[in-house]
Amino acid sequence: MKYKKYLILLVVSFALVIFTSTTKVSAASYNYDYWHNIVYSSEGLSHKDTFYDQDILNPNGTTPVDANGNQLVKFNTLEDMAVYGERIYVLDAKTRDSKTLTFGGDPTSVDGASTVYVLDKSFNYVGQQSVFAITKSAKAQLERFYTYFDEEKGETVRVYETENAKNNYQDRVYIPYPDGFTPKTKSGLDLAENTAVILRNARGITVTKDALYIADTGHYRIFKLDKDTYTVTGVYLTPNDETFRNPWVFSEASDGKQLFYPIKLAIDVANRVYCVADRIYEGILEFNDNGEFNRFLGVNKVVPNPLKAFWTKIMTETQIAQIALDLPPMFTNLSIDKKGFLYTTSKPSDNTQATNLIKAINTSGKDVLKRNGYTEPSGDAVYIGASTNPQIPIGPSSLNAITVSDNGIYTAVDTKRGRMFTYDNEGNLLYITGEKGTLSHNLNEPVAIRYLGNDIVVVDRESRSLIRFQVTKFGSLINEATELYNQGLVIEAESIWREVLKMNSNYELAYVGIGKSLLRQGKYKEAMENFKMGNNKTYYSKAFQGYRDEFLEENFGIIMTSLVAIVVAYGAYKGYKYIKRRNEEDYEGGDENA
Template sequence: MARTVKSWLVLLAVASLLLVNAPHAAASPAPYESYNYNYWREAVPSPDAYLPSHIVTGKELGIGHFKEPGDVNVSPAGWIYILDSGNNRIVVLDSDYQLVRVLDGFEKDGSQENFNMPGGLFVDAEERIYVADTGNSRVVILDSTGKWIQSIAKPTSDIIPESFQFQPLKLTVDAVGRVYVVAQGVYEGIMQFDEQGDFIGYVGTNKVERDYGEYIWRMFSTKAQRAQMILFVPTEFSNADMDHKGFVYATNIDPGSNEPIKRLNPSGEDVLKRFGYFDVKGDIRYRNSTGPSRLIDVKVLGDGMYSVLDATQNRVFTYDDEGHLLYIYGGKGNQVGTLKTPVAIEQSGHYQMVLDRGKNSLVVYESTRFGRLVNEAAAFHYQGEDAKAVDLWKEVLKLNANYDIAYIGIGKSLLMEKKNKEALAYFEIGMDRKSYSVAFKRYRREMMKEHLGTFLTVAIALIVVLLLTRMAVKWRQRGRVDRETGLH
């Protein structure tokens, strides 16, 4: 008996050691409630699209605690770059979250230079590192080993005042090396630099949200009163990312805007699609004590999808190419998976990462079966492969029978197959009135075309019967008149 007990204790000890030394724990149950919005703008429960997987800290990596980390970026090769702003360094990890190197400075023209509270970074396909070195008023470009390549300092231009202080906060880079910089105090738009570092101009000025009551009052107020009023100044952008077509996705910091997310074409025009039930702006219903979503970062996921980070409720909202809200995850708290002060979001395969300045850590989330099915189905729809998406949407409905986008996706596939009657039922359940109208018109045309011969035959027969009936009536009336005339 004693030997049996001893054996069980040995097994338990071995199992405990294996669990402790496991590189990453399996995704744990969500410490937050996942939800979505229906057609009536009601928050309804939804399966979790992402679950917390694990947390990466500086202490875990053996390099000391992170201090006020500012940004995170994943290179096309899969390496993870964490901008540890408070420690003025860049921490480089491989795809398994193991430390590769730490870049705490660089050599330029024979002298050692350091970062000063850098705010953002971006890594291109050649592993070149672009750093928004905010405190030093410059953008620094390094190679993959940390060797200095180039710096972009305060630009000179006729449209930039002499008193302008260049303080880059965030940045992104296109395929040909043009650098797009979100700078502090710049309301004209995102600053654009060519591959040589020369200033080109601004891209995508935010529109002013006017208060017309104040505008009218300004017309009748005194000079002193007007001086105390708030000026109609455009809001600043908060972050930017680039898609494979060279379009810039950008968020602004105006919580009252109905268009806090933009997709800017090369001309600076906003071409973001907003075909969903409601505005593309994070939470559409909220408590007065918290206020609307304040979007501080955007990540392009590919295939038309993108995620935005809300600093009000510490949640992530993901949309498809047409502006439909796919899913929401995250929340406030101190548990694993909840966030304190999120500052940046990134993606790597089936994982998404949120950099939490409040906890000085990188929180890693893994997609669930529901999340992967939604992502794959939305990707097929974006690629025009609606028929391939149908089976995936049906699997989604098994997990969430109230998922309107799945009904709409199946309906669109049926519409492409000219199964208009079947599509009507799915569009009705999905509350897609526009698609329902299209399907109804097509179904009506189909019915008329199919039954046109029968309709014409019946119509002609009715006309012939009507004519014969009228002729018979006239004949009978004439015969009666003749008979009456003959009697007289």
């Protein structure tokens, strides 16, 4: 008997070890329940393929090379990506490389001369561009901006004609055509003669039906280009606002002002340009189609630090002056949906607070993002706030890029832990994908993310690669059910949500979806059970109200008959008591008279 007990304990211990090892939740297969507990979840996205520069081939399978046999595609510092139609535009800032341009037979090394690679949807090589012709009107814009009156010298200075500008090609406002460069022509484009521009440390790119927009960060400007010829047709320069200073004018009045470093772009249907600028806290910049600065919009609010507020009450003025100011979180990226809403990501204010890291900003500058999920749409809901281990990332997610699908589903990527978070338009967290590591599908420094059909492509700066993810069966079911719900087809989505539960019985959002279908069908009791499983108090109350009203309606006759019977019985009882009391009083009165 004694050995039997030990044998049972051994078997149970072994079973626990096996169960624990097989149910370990990886970074790519979890979600959060109503109580913010981490729960197992099937993957919504899975790795499809990874493209390094040597994987970018011609459509016939050969390696793209120049006239000297040198490989044309050499990823260096990938910064951004845009997708439109059948084309993928990849922006390489080239900050760790230099390009040799030849002018009149004289080779010149240019640092950080950024390149735009153009690929088709199968990631085949289409072309690349690092030198861009410019129209006469765009050239005139540049010359007007880079001309100013020097009060000390009492003369007009044209920056583009100074000796420094002529000798330093990488800092020039514009350059002559390099040897071998032939601009593409197109009807309606009035090209400036022998005039081109190059990019320097460019960090943002986006594309519309007719134009390509590039944030030429190192030159403090944004270019609008004709998409067919890659000719610059418009220029967006340092805004005429007290926040900024002219990059070529230095004075006491410019102290404390910022240079204009555009890093990310989005364009609406009216061709207004929305720009996230580095080191700017005032909000997103808006330009009109003529290149004029309109306004800031969607400024982030300062998140108060309770601990700092406490210390400032007991510190001296000198000590308080040494404390860093509480500034609004800076925007890190943006994307625009088909309705014109700007979806943005921001840096967390510190390692303890993660509020409104994702926003949906309307044309009035207001955040209208719905936050009806169990967790705030800000990445990980649970994280370590402090650690002495440098290998453990601490603090909230650091969301660095975002993309929005046509059906309102959006995905943000966290550069701190290498994860993608996908939400529906109600703010529900649908699934989490990715992690850091040494494999080709790991996200170690994601800087851009875009939908490519149903797939998602992530630009990873550290690995210098484009990583494509495809929707899994589980993710496809969730996306389909979500889209049906958005179309008002709640009942039609029920069967799909039931398929989701077959794959993952922990998926609380599926219970809510089923509950909404049952609620619309008037099956209140069953709806209550599903809302309870999904921990949705709001819809549980609605289902309970319906169940109560239905119960009252169906049993109205019985209830009213019972109430009447109770009233009649109570009246009869009270009458009986009254008569009995009167009889007793009469009896006692008769005895006294006798």
